[in-house]
Amino acid sequence: MLVVHAEFPIDPAKREEALELVRELAEHSRAEDGVVDYQVATDIDDPSLFRFTEQYEDEAALGAHAETDHFGTFEAALPDLLAGEPEVTRFDVSATTDVEL
Structure with missing residues (x-):
């Protein structure tokens, strides 16, 4: 399994535009073959900091994600959104275990 963690500091003036793009990206990404999980959150202290946590079955799934139209749309818009x-x-993960709380 592959895990990608990404942080994007977004210009506060462009946060709403970024939210719309991120919602669309996450929705479509979750439907892709080979995507185990795809989550986006904002930081509680800085709501303009977007954190992505993505899990893929393998390298092929990650590569396919990078070739999708929805990823391309987000990637093209990102430079104008960043602060x-x-x-x-x-992360290349060879094993996972549940943690009991």
Whole structure:
């Protein structure tokens, strides 16, 4: 499994525009083959910081996601929305276990 964690600092003046694009991106991404989970949240201290947590079955699923129209639309709009540098980290996961709380 592959996990991608991304943070995008969005210009507060463009937050509503970004929200619309992110909602569309997340909705379509969740329906893709090979997507295990696709979540987007905003930071509680900075509502213009968007955090993506994406899980893919394998490299092929991640590659296919990057080729979709909805990803392309978001990627094209992103430079005009950003208020800083994005941070993206990829994790290659060989095993997972549930944590009991």
